Amino acid sequence: MRRLITGDIHARFDALQAVLEKAAFNKDEDILYCVGDLCDRGEKPAQTLAFLSTLPNFQPVMGNHDIWLEEYLLTGLVDSDWLYNGGVNTIRKIEKTFSSNEKKRLGKWMSTFPVIRIEEKDIIVHGGCGPVKNMKELEKLARHHRPSPFSIRKKEDRILFDILWDRDYLFSAMEAEHYAKPEKYRNREYRTVPPLETDKTIWSGHSQLIDRAEPFISQSYHLTAIDTGAGSGVGKLTLMDMDTKEIWQAEIV
Numbered sequence: 001m002r003r004l005i006t007g008d009i010h011a012r013f014d015a016l017q018a019v020l021e022k023a024a025f026n027k028d029e030d031i032l033y034c035v036g037d038l039c040d041r042g043e044k045p046a047q048t049l050a051f052l053s054t055l056p057n058f059q060p061v062m063g064n065h066d067i068w069l070e071e072y073l074l075t076g077l078v079d080s081d082w083l084y085n086g087g088v089n090t091i092r093k094i095e096k097t098f099s100s101n102e103k104k105r106l107g108k109w110m111s112t113f114p115v116i117r118i119e120e121k122d123i124i125v126h127g128g129c130g131p132v133k134n135m136k137e138l139e140k141l142a143r144h145h146r147p148s149p150f151s152i153r154k155k156e157d158r159i160l161f162d163i164l165w166d167r168d169y170l171f172s173a174m175e176a177e178h179y180a181k182p183e184k185y186r187n188r189e190y191r192t193v194p195p196l197e198t199d200k201t202i203w204s205g206h207s208q209l210i211d212r213a214e215p216f217i218s219q220s221y222h223l224t225a226i227d228t229g230a231g232s233g234v235g236k237l238t239l240m241d242m243d244t245k246e247i248w249q250a251e252i253v
């Protein structure tokens with residue numbers, strides 16, 4: 001059983017199918033992990049959700065875009081920030097495709113997405129581990145059941161939100177590795193944080209690595225960042241084997 005992981009999918013359904021095909025993905029035999037952000041930006045949110053929600057072995061974590069979608073599916077509420085970040089098209093396509101029962105089913109499915117996934121050899125988060133002091137704290141947070149819908153307005157569980165949105169961990173790792181930050185984040189302020197002490201690999205998305213469109217790997221921060229900018233429309237969607245580290249990519253068309 002292979003363990004594969006994708007970067008932020010952002011409704012790039014065709015690119016998702018293309019990378020899965022390249023990797024000869026077998027839905028019954030392989031596990032598919034994802035660093036979150038299933039929808040918004042791309043043209044095919046409904047197909048993306050219909051496909052992923054019926055995979056037998058899909059193991060995502062929550063992304064910041066997923067918060068908005070989960071809340072909408074469960075309650076019909078629309079966060080105004082979502083509308084400026086791809087929500088308009090997502091809502092339009094969802095309303096055209098799904099009945100209210102199907103929307104509830106998808107919302108309940110999304111409410112099972114954790115913010116932090118800790119596996120034997122891996123940690124998976126959307127943004128980063130910047131807000132977390134150590135593994136003990138991370139393990140405690142991973143056991144915590146987040147509220148569903150995970151309303152961004154309530155600002156409950158602040159640290160879980162901070163993990164979803166974090167870029168401090170990635171940028172600190174890039175600084176340590178003397179790796180130039182992607183152009184779009186070059187002037188972004190961040191707080192330098194130390195590496196988490198762990199023998200696991202931390203997988204994250206959220207920050208678009210569009211300049212090189214390849215994963216960023218830091219040994220000292222135990223980090224593999226794999227959002228190669230599928231959301232931006234000019235990057236690529238990356239799929240990786242979590243054990244062999246083999247990489248497959250698809251262009252966004």
Ligand SMILES: [Mn+2]
Binds near residue numbers: 008063205206207227
């Ligand atoms: Mn994203």
